[in-house]
Amino acid sequence: MNELVNKLLAAFxxxxxxxxxxxxxxxLVAELFALGPNVVAEIVALLKPAEEGGDAQARLALHNLATxxxxxxxxxxxxxxxxxxAAIKGRPSGVxxxxxxxxxxxxxxxxxxxxxxxxxxxxxxxxxxxxxxAIRQGAAPALAAALEKAQGRLKLVLxxxxxVLRDAAAVKPLRACLEDESIDLRVTAAWALANxxxxxxxxxxxxxxxxxxxxxxxxxxxxxxxxxxRLGESGEATERTQLLKELRVLGDGSYVGGAAEKxxxxxEKSR
Amino acid sequence: MATSxxxxxxxxxxxxxxAAASTVFGPFMIVPRHVIGGQGQTPPSETFxxxxxxxxxxxxxxxxxxxxxxxVRKLAECDVxxxxxxxxKSIYTDFRRVLDRKDIDLIAxxxxxxxxxxxxxxxxxxxxxxxxxxxxxxxxxxxxxxVEAFKRYNRVFQVGTFGRFGASGNANNRQTHKIMRSGLxxxxxxxxxxxxxxxxxxxxxxxxxxxxxxxxxxxxxxxCGPSPLKPFTPSRFGGTHRKWWDYEGxxxxxxxxxxxxxxxxxxxxxxxxxxEIEAHAPPAHPxxxxxxxxxxxxxxxxxxxxxxxxxxxxxxxxKKERGISLAxxxxxxxxxxxxxxxxxxxxxxxxxxxxxxxxxGNAEAAHRTSTLLHLANISIRLGRKLRYDPEKEQVxxxxxxxxxxxxxxxAPWHL
Numbered sequence: 001m002n003e004l005v006n007k008l009l010a011a012f013x014x015x016x017x018x019x020x021x022x023x024x025x026x027x028l029v030a031e032l033f034a035l036g037p038n039v040v041a042e043i044v045a046l047l048k049p050a051e052e053g054g055d056a057q058a059r060l061a062l063h064n065l066a067t068x069x070x071x072x073x074x075x076x077x078x079x080x081x082x083x084x085x086a087a088i089k090g091r092p093s094g095v096x097x098x099x100x101x102x103x104x105x106x107x108x109x110x111x112x113x114x115x116x117x118x119x120x121x122x123x124x125x126x127x128x129x130x131x132x133x134a135i136r137q138g139a140a141p142a143l144a145a146a147l148e149k150a151q152g153r154l155k156l157v158l159x160x161x162x163x164v165l166r167d168a169a170a171v172k173p174l175r176a177c178l179e180d181e182s183i184d185l186r187v188t189a190a191w192a193l194a195n196x197x198x199x200x201x202x203x204x205x206x207x208x209x210x211x212x213x214x215x216x217x218x219x220x221x222x223x224x225x226x227x228x229x230r231l232g233e234s235g236e237a238t239e240r241t242q243l244l245k246e247l248r249v250l251g252d253g254s255y256v257g258g259a260a261e262k263x264x265x266x267x268e269k270s271r
Numbered sequence: 272m273a274t275s276x277x278x279x280x281x282x283x284x285x286x287x288x289x290a291a292a293s294t295v296f297g298p299f300m301i302v303p304r305h306v307i308g309g310q311g312q313t314p315p316s317e318t319f320x321x322x323x324x325x326x327x328x329x330x331x332x333x334x335x336x337x338x339x340x341x342x343v344r345k346l347a348e349c350d351v352x353x354x355x356x357x358x359x360k361s362i363y364t365d366f367r368r369v370l371d372r373k374d375i376d377l378i379a380x381x382x383x384x385x386x387x388x389x390x391x392x393x394x395x396x397x398x399x400x401x402x403x404x405x406x407x408x409x410x411x412x413x414x415x416x417x418v419e420a421f422k423r424y425n426r427v428f429q430v431g432t433f434g435r436f437g438a439s440g441n442a443n444n445r446q447t448h449k450i451m452r453s454g455l456x457x458x459x460x461x462x463x464x465x466x467x468x469x470x471x472x473x474x475x476x477x478x479x480x481x482x483x484x485x486x487x488x489x490x491x492x493x494x495c496g497p498s499p500l501k502p503f504t505p506s507r508f509g510g511t512h513r514k515w516w517d518y519e520g521x522x523x524x525x526x527x528x529x530x531x532x533x534x535x536x537x538x539x540x541x542x543x544x545x546x547e548i549e550a551h552a553p554p555a556h557p558x559x560x561x562x563x564x565x566x567x568x569x570x571x572x573x574x575x576x577x578x579x580x581x582x583x584x585x586x587x588x589x590k591k592e593r594g595i596s597l598a599x600x601x602x603x604x605x606x607x608x609x610x611x612x613x614x615x616x617x618x619x620x621x622x623x624x625x626x627x628x629x630x631x632g633n634a635e636a637a638h639r640t641s642t643l644l645h646l647a648n649i650s651i652r653l654g655r656k657l658r659y660d661p662e663k664e665q666v667x668x669x670x671x672x673x674x675x676x677x678x679x680x681x682a683p684w685h686l
Contacts, residue, residue, distance in 0.1 A: 017562065056479050218370070259424050
């Protein structure tokens with residue numbers, strides 16, 4: 001296997017502006033893929049940290065195998081993704097981050113536990129979290145569990161991506177973040193709660209907007225508008241109208257008030 | 272809170288004279304002379320405070336284009352490479368502090384594309400109007416978010432390409448536009464082929480590029496922003512960012528909005544997207560953009576756009592270029608088209624700002640053009656034919672493609 005993989009990789013282009021002038025490289029990808037998921041570990045062994053370089057062919061090959069796997073039936077995709085996840089351990093962190101980004105493209109619920117293991121890591125926590133946010137299915141509990149002990153930047157990353165996943169179970173810890181000393185965390189938690197659409201938090205978002213200034217105020221206000229949108233989508237028309245009226249007062253005389261007025265008018269006309 | 276006329280700000284003046292409701296904007300304040308419009312000063316109704324965010328490359332030209340037809344005072348410049356000279360009074364490294372300023376009404380955005388959507392959205396949330404360099408966005412999801420933000424806050428957006436203004440002045444284009452928008456042409460046999468001029472090789476990256484120390488004047492974390500934080504490489508910054516998927520999409524993203532925006536207007540596709548996309552390209556590198564041959568994009572009504580790069584493998588030869596004319600319609604439908612009114616003239620940015628209407632290159636139109644480029648690049652990167660739903664803005668049955676349409680961002684940045 002090793003010799004065959006090396007032979008195929010040696011024929012691989014490096015990519016970018018160095019592609020051969022025809023479609024022959026596509027056949028190389030197909031030949032590599034046909035060797036099965038075991039080829040993953042062999043190629044991963046050839047990946048090097050960015051400061052060493054010299055692995056452009058291996059990176060091109062692995063990335064295109066991930067892409068090819070993503071386009072197969074679920075069993076084939078799963079087998080490849082599982083092999084990728086198994087190959088992360090023990091590699092330099094830059095290589096691990098590269099593999100995690102391939103899982104962001106081709107991974108599914110089968111690799112959630114492997115990615116979740118990296119959530120507490122200062123360097124790999126964010127790439128792992130973004131991969132989990134892209135995978136979506138089965139990811140929220142892993143993020144929520146990691147949030148319990150997270151601090152600083154990792155906490156911010158987890159709060160944001162629990163919002164991306166619209167995890168209703170995360171509302172309580174997100175709510176606590178509205179009072180945090182970090183502006184980024186307060187404003188990100190506001191957006192996350194709004195995206196989840198937890199109507200109980202509508203007043204909290206308006207209160208936050210009143211307290212903040214400048215950019216943070218604009219973001220908190222927009223979170224409240226997003227909450228109004230989510231309330232409308234879930235059929236909570238009365239709560240939506242009430243929130244928009246509060247936004248009209250908050251933004252009285254300005255473009256914010258105008259935005260709320262426009263939405264209230266549209267709701268009135270559609271009755 | 273009462274104000275007297277001689278303390279009106281520019282925006283308050285516009286609100287009183289426009290059709291919109293006019294009320295007091297904010298609390299009583301001391302207003303500078305230039306706002307009052309004393310001797311030798313332009314009156315407040317005609318002067319706009321403005322800032323340029325992203326001063327390299329096309330940035331100054333974007334600011335100039337934004338200022339056309341308006342009296343503009345540049346009050347701030349912002350760039351992540353200003354660590355050595357930022358004073359947070361007129362020179363900034365953090366765009367959020369620029370947007371905090373109430374005396375700034377207009378924002379010109381000249382950053383690389385991975386920042387275009389976020390800064391545009393934040394500017395709209397802060398009540399500013401925006402002229403933003405092309406390509407409008409880095410992903411399709413970003414484009415939709417920009418559209419929604421400008422709609423929500425009734426702000427003006429114009430993308431930094433203007434070919435559609437010229438296209439809409441051409442009689443043949445106007446007829447094509449009228450026929451396509453009439454709804455009478457049920458099956459369109461039009462084929463538009465754009466050949467060359469997409470700088471594919473020029474903006475193809477070097478996969479062997481090596482990391483280097485971060486320059487002392489550069490805030491690298493802020494530069495990366497929503498994109499993954501990776502080791503600094505000189506070519507990731509300063510014009511050559513076009514060669515990296517993290518920030519742009521190669522020559523297709525750089526030149527495609529110029530090439531296809533007039534086409535999109537002419538063929539009446541400012542509110543929809545293709546349903547089938549197929550690329551002929553070699554395997555793509557995960558980090559750097561590369562070579563490709565052609566991309567074919569088909570709409571639901573049969574119209575075909577082709578991007579024929581002309582720099583890799585054999586040229587596109589599936590279909591021949593074909594326009595449409597009244598002869599494509601029945602005699603009765605031809606008469607109907609002849610009675611249709613001409614399209615509304617496209618408003619310049621200056622006209623849109625003054626009248627509080629949509630600019631000719633507004634967010635939805637620009638988003639639909641940049642969607643063509645993003646779909647093309649996704650098909651190039653995946654090596655697969657895509658089927659796209661223009662309403663849901665999702666690819667059908669291809670999860671990986673959808674993960675390129677919507678890409679999670681590095682905190683605290685999100686759509």
